[in-house]
Amino acid sequence: MRRSSWTSLGLGVAVVTLLAVLPLLAIQVPGVLPGPTYTPGALQLLALCMVYATLALSYNMLLGTGGMLSFGHALYFGGGAYGLGIVLERTDLSLWPAVALTLLGALAVALVTGAVSLRVSGIPFAMVTLAFAQAGSVLVRRNPDGLTGGDEGLSLDTEHVPAALVGVVHTRNLYWLALAVVVIAYLAVLWVDRSRVGHVAAASRENELRVRSLGLQPYTAKLFVFVVGGAVASLAGVLYLLLQSGTVPRSVGADLTVTVLVMVVLGGVGSRWGAIVGGVIYTLLNQRLTLLAGSDAIESLPTVLHVPLSEPMFILGALFIAVVLFMPGGIAGAARSGFGRGRSRSGATVLEAADDQGEQRVLEPQP
Amino acid sequence: MSTFVLLLATGLGLGALYFLVASGLSLIYGLMHVLNFAHGSFLTLGAFLGWAVAQRMDPSSWTGFVASVLVGALVGALVATLTELLLIRPLYDRHIEQVLVTVGLSLATVALFEGIWGTDADFIRGPAWLDETTGVLGARIPNDRFLIIAVAVLVLVAIVVFLRRTRYGMIIRAGVENRAMVTALGIDVRRAFTLVFAIGGAAAGLGGVLASHYFGYVSPTLGGSLLIFAFIVTVIGGLGSLTGAAVASVLVALLQQFANYYAGGTGDFVIVLALAVVLLVRPAGILGKVAA
Numbered sequence: 012m013r014r015s016s017w018t019s020l021g022l023g024v025a026v027v028t029l030l031a032v033l034p035l036l037a038i039q040v041p042g043v044l045p046g047p048t049y050t051p052g053a054l055q056l057l058a059l060c061m062v063y064a065t066l067a068l069s070y071n072m073l074l075g076t077g078g079m080l081s082f083g084h085a086l087y088f089g090g091g092a093y094g095l096g097i098v099l100e101r102t103d104l105s106l107w108p109a110v111a112l113t114l115l116g117a118l119a120v121a122l123v124t125g126a127v128s129l130r131v132s133g134i135p136f137a138m139v140t141l142a143f144a145q146a147g148s149v150l151v152r153r154n155p156d157g158l159t160g161g162d163e164g165l166s167l168d169t170e171h172v173p174a175a176l177v178g179v180v181h182t183r184n185l186y187w188l189a190l191a192v193v194v195i196a197y198l199a200v201l202w203v204d205r206s207r208v209g210h211v212a213a214a215s216r217e218n219e220l221r222v223r224s225l226g227l228q229p230y231t232a233k234l235f236v237f238v239v240g241g242a243v244a245s246l247a248g249v250l251y252l253l254l255q256s257g258t259v260p261r262s263v264g265a266d267l268t269v270t271v272l273v274m275v276v277l278g279g280v281g282s283r284w285g286a287i288v289g290g291v292i293y294t295l296l297n298q299r300l301t302l303l304a305g306s307d308a309i310e311s312l313p314t315v316l317h318v319p320l321s322e323p324m325f326i327l328g329a330l331f332i333a334v335v336l337f338m339p340g341g342i343a344g345a346a347r348s349g350f351g352r353g354r355s356r357s358g359a360t361v362l363e364a365a366d367d368q369g370e371q372r373v374l375e376p377q378p
Numbered sequence: 379m380s381t382f383v384l385l386l387a388t389g390l391g392l393g394a395l396y397f398l399v400a401s402g403l404s405l406i407y408g409l410m411h412v413l414n415f416a417h418g419s420f421l422t423l424g425a426f427l428g429w430a431v432a433q434r435m436d437p438s439s440w441t442g443f444v445a446s447v448l449v450g451a452l453v454g455a456l457v458a459t460l461t462e463l464l465l466i467r468p469l470y471d472r473h474i475e476q477v478l479v480t481v482g483l484s485l486a487t488v489a490l491f492e493g494i495w496g497t498d499a500d501f502i503r504g505p506a507w508l509d510e511t512t513g514v515l516g517a518r519i520p521n522d523r524f525l526i527i528a529v530a531v532l533v534l535v536a537i538v539v540f541l542r543r544t545r546y547g548m549i550i551r552a553g554v555e556n557r558a559m560v561t562a563l564g565i566d567v568r569r570a571f572t573l574v575f576a577i578g579g580a581a582a583g584l585g586g587v588l589a590s591h592y593f594g595y596v597s598p599t600l601g602g603s604l605l606i607f608a609f610i611v612t613v614i615g616g617l618g619s620l621t622g623a624a625v626a627s628v629l630v631a632l633l634q635q636f637a638n639y640y641a642g643g644t645g646d647f648v649i650v651l652a653l654a655v656v657l658l659v660r661p662a663g664i665l666g667k668v669a670a
Binding site for chain 2: 128141272276319331
């Protein structure tokens with residue numbers, strides 16, 4: 012390993028260690044966390060940040076590595092959340108076998124939907140994945156057989172969940188679980204990025220024809236990346252259910268996919284730590300802006316300012332547009348040019364490669 | 379029989395709405411390779427401002443209705459033009475980022491609409507004739523269906539005439555076919571981009587006013603719910619093909635209505651299934667260009 016990789020490894024271990032001991036410390040971060048770091052409120056928020064960081068990591072693998080602009084990623088996140096909720100409610104399995112069963116189910120769904128969606132690429136791919144996620148969202152709202160709870164959502168059936176993971180007093184354990192999930196997700200994504208099949212997927216993002224002429228199969232490689240991305244997203248969904256003690260239809264909706272897209276672009280497409288930072292910043296911003304929206308300072312403003320500022324999504328949407336227009340590399344890109352490390356590709360070039368230019372619209376899978 | 383005719387008329391009305399949204403999407407994609415997520419917001423804004431104008435005048439009079447339709451179309455065209463000039467044009471030829479900008483715009487605008495008009499649906503009414511029914515082959519069909527279908531056919535004819543008979547229409551058609559060549563001939567194709575956005579926005583704004591009469595309400599999420607079906611329609615019809623969008627709108631809406639009635643409310647799934655089948659058999663859509 013080169014010296015720089017040792018440095019980043021050391022930095023990573025240090026950050027994870029710091030986060031792991033956080034529940035034992037009393038650090039105040041005014042304006043960001045609702046209380047000292049050992050309180051359940053602060054730990055709950057931090058764990059939620061980690062859920063979204065995991066989801067952003069998985070989405071970054073699709074968009075950054077494979078160049079697949081999916082608008083249906085929420086399907087796998089919601090699949091994890093609803094899947095585990097339903098398995099726990101309807102069967103006598105204890106938590107861990109239930110999680111394994113849920114992940115297997117999500118894997119199967121990702122395999123089937125991915126295999127169909129990857130018949131096309133670029134923008135048509137985006138639309139097809141959106142349609143699949145929409146079908147999932149409709150299914151959840153329909154509440155077939157009382158399985159999903161319809162618009163009310165599904166609450167966690169705690170009968171088979173270990174007591175150490177239930178209740179406000181055990182938020183600390185959930186926090187550690189969330190931290191473990193982020194680390195697992197990061198290692199999984201790193202493994203795919205470094206693997207042979209990951210390289211084939213990245214290469215076909217750049218030039219699909221060339222990959223095919225080398226006798227490699229872009230379709231299989233992309234499908235592999237897609238399925239792993241779906242599995243990691245459903246892991247994030249499982250964590251979401253445990254952390255929030257339930258799930259709502261929003262977790263399968265197109266809105267969530269768009270939210271994840273905003274996180275990844277904010278952090279910088281193609282950067283693993285950028286995705287994590289993007290997920291965390293977005294979650295914190297969303298939380299703070301919602302509080303800000305209800306504050307007296309905003310209430311007293313004239314209507315022209317009061318109406319837009321009291322809508323967190325308006326501010327986040329505008330911020331997103333600004334990032335795309337003026338900071339195409341996101342936070343990771345800005346940091347890279349700030350430190351003068353021109354080693355890896357900027358988010359803008361990765362995005363450009365994700366476009367199919369309209370020429371290679373049809374991707375025939377090789378038999 | 380009467381149920382069948384009623385479903386047919388309702389399906390055609392819904393198909394007409396899909397077409398008004400999908401025509402703009404398909405033209406914009408065909409020329410610029412941009413998937414416009416903000417299209418639903420053009421529609422919603424058209425619906426809200428159209429209703430506001432109708433309320434000021436007299437919602438139950440025909441003048442009020444016609445004014446609301448005109449205002450809807452105008453607002454749609456105006457907002458779409460501004461979007462193209464301010465947000466899409468600076469990102470010239472960076473298609474994915476253009477898509478991302480429209481995603482951000484749709485997020486921000488839906489939130490803004492919720493801030494201004496509230497999250498609940500606003501129930502509306504139009505001229506009394508629209509709420510009455512006409513008997514066709516024993517079925518009582520609401521009159522607004524006929525109006526929506528007629529308007530959509532008019533829009534289709536107008537766009538086709540514009541594309542075939544005018545100079546700008548020719549530039550747009552040539553641009554869809556081969557944009558590099560049009561540019562090489564010294565024609566400023568960017569003006570055609572703005573024009574296509576304006577036309578698509580006008581159709582969407584018009585569709586917004588009609589959709590609010592079809593569903594009986596306006597809400598900030600009106601556009602978003604139609605947009606997803608319009609996406610499916612454009613993929614099934616073949617991206618960039620106007621005729622494909624027209625055919626697919628009718629097919630998708632009819633399929634949805636009949637499946638909803640005869641197969642226990644499975645309309646949305648049947649459509650997604652149809653999409654999957656079309657992609658497996660003909661990835662470029664029914665009337666899309668097949669890549670060589």
